[in-house]
Amino acid sequence: MASVEEPLNRLSALEITQGIAQGRFTAEAVTKACLARIEAREATLGAWAHLDAEAALTRARALDLGPIRGPLHGVPVGIKDVFDTFDMPTEMGSPIYAGHRPASDASVVAVLRAAGAVILGKTVTAEFAGVFPGKTTNPFDAARTPGGSSSGSAAAVADAMVPVALGTQTGGSILRPASFCGIVGFKPSFGAISRVGLKIAAETLDTVGVLARGIDDAALLTDVFTGQALAVGGACAHAPAIGLCRTFLWDHAGAESVAAVEGAAARLKEAGAGLAEVDMPEAFAALSGARDTINAYERARAMAFEWHHHRHDISDKLATIIEEGLATSFESYMGAITIAEGLRAGLDELFGANDVLLAPCVPGAAPEGLDSTGDPALQGLWTILHVPAITLPTHRTGGGLPVGIQLIGRPRDDQRLLSAARWVAARAGAR
């Protein structure tokens, strides 16, 4: 529980709901604290595509007047601007949708409201959750990318503008910005959270997830969406069996990331975890190409309207991917789908007796510059496999920049992943 001195905008979602339930502070006070932080930092960070302070305060005051609405009563949330909201613009990081007002809420937004959350606003996304960046900067260094495409969600959570925010991951759009911004990014199993009302980038890949400062908050939101009981699980009673899986993309991991992963493995072993090396069979090396093929083919179709009616308002980066997708044959696409399905069927064998895999998340700290959101390869590998994945902010570079590690769960075993993650988070970090 927060001390009296802890500013309300730094509390976790769980602490906020508990504090409000106990009458120690109001939803209005929490919302005000978040808005004050935004007021102070938004000019530098640019995390928000749309913010309606008055509407948020009105909502918070209404919550304070009534009974506890649900498990997120009074929790401010940021919504990546690819989810429809009936009362706020949904612009998807594209001039094509400037000022666009959907008629309804995306499923997750409606569920958040019903659970008592205060939707603060929409967070900046890369153009259509793709590769062309928005305006957001990294909270640790405004000259660096926050990562993407869930850029605003990651930056806002990291900077204590909001305790939790929604993201989506087609390649590495939740875990990469979380790692670059030093927070937790959780991509549940593919299909666990409804995508209704989300502007789909690639149907076979898009996964809804959560950016938070702690594992419990990521679990809490996932619970609310799915009805799982992830939040109450707590850490493993006993040390988990961890497979160190450097993957065929180990050469994408720079010195900082190698140090984080190898350092974490050493410390976890010392702390009593089972620690085995897991070699990825060579066949998995086809995954990166397969992900690119699927991404391009599906995106080209997902963007058919924008392509035919607003081509001049699509970035060159995205246009290149759409053109690639239009040039991809159905046979190549099906080939990629078949590769992915075949490798998914081999996951039990890959995991062996391990509860989770430990793998590199990113090449290193957030790179300098705002023109690119960084390299999605190390995260995207697991996205196409549909397994749950989480990044933990366990490490820092010499310069103080965050570098996360990645833990991957067995197919559909989000519960086991989160409980192992709690155990790992307490032990894996550099001392």
Added chain:
Amino acid sequence: MASVEEPLNRLSALEITQGIAQGRFTAEAVTKACLARIEAREATLGAWAHLDAEAALTRARALDLGPIRGPLHGVPVGIKDVFDTFDMPTEMGSPIYAGHRPASDASVVAVLRAAGAVILGKTVTAEFAGVFPGKTTNPFDAARTPGGSSSGSAAAVADAMVPVALGTQTGGSILRPASFCGIVGFKPSFGAISRVGLKIAAETLDTVGVLARGIDDAALLTDVFTGQALAVGGACAHAPAIGLCRTFLWDHAGAESVAAVEGAAARLKEAGAGLAEVDMPEAFAALSGARDTINAYERARAMAFEWHHHRHDISDKLATIIEEGLATSFESYMGAITIAEGLRAGLDELFGANDVLLAPCVPGAAPEGLDSTGDPALQGLWTILHVPAITLPTHRTGGGLPVGIQLIGRPRDDQRLLSAARWVAARAGAR
């Protein structure tokens, strides 16, 4: 090719594109013929939720002035009113969305336009592609249901208002109305056609497909969406191996449907098809319950906004399913998903050496009354298995009402299904 006497509204999509390319008639003339048919019959049929004759004619005239735009140049198409259209209302069969105007086209709509199609209007859907019927009647008997949820698409195609129309199937929403209205209904493999811009009913089940008067037209549209080469395939050179699969739901098939399936099997065998009986292992009997569980759980989430903001405008029938879904635990849902995945993995074995399966499609002819769209069990069984399925209008009852048979393809083998279907369609019907 149509004779001079054949009215243009009775031509197939393929005939229309050929006739226009050969300069034998114009897109405008085709559109006018379709509009005249609608004018004559719409008061009885109620197939259209929205029709814009002037816009369609303007579009057709514009096409006539330019070069051939694509493989559907000048083809009038009806769009089930669950797909977004930027220039027409999208009401989803619900008062909640009366007059609703989306900002963009669904992927399939944009692709149709780019291929040169003339979007005539939006066809009536059951409420949110579910069970509560719209206003449409059966073209064979206005006192009978056209089936649902793609009611307007099936009736409009059957009545020669339009050569082809889009549908979606979550349970049996393409094949059942096609069978009741005496046309072809094709549900391709799950995932083959983009769902972006479709109001999703249940993410794990929803499949986009086509209603047409012939197999070639169904193949042509699927080609346009996916880039497959289904239309050029033609019929199998040799007789296909057909597995007669009565399924564990054989008691859902009434006398008319039993006669159609058994009659088709006898005639196909006589014509030289391999004809083997395929017994479904008992485990498949879990599919109906699993489909209901998945449907309810996912629909409840898909409808979160409407449930929380417009509950009084949701029909009691749909409300019951949403309540069921909200009461379904994540564990039950995952159990149903696991059952479905396990049985999908057993499909190769079920098919054995057969190219396709022959199965009952419906209990019988369209039932009397407009309060229900009929029983989805016999179609829904295959929807959850994600296999391609097609109904062919091969049979009539003594009273002249259509009863379709159902052919099911091997996983992702839409090509083989359609080429077997061409062979079957020419031989299976009652003489």
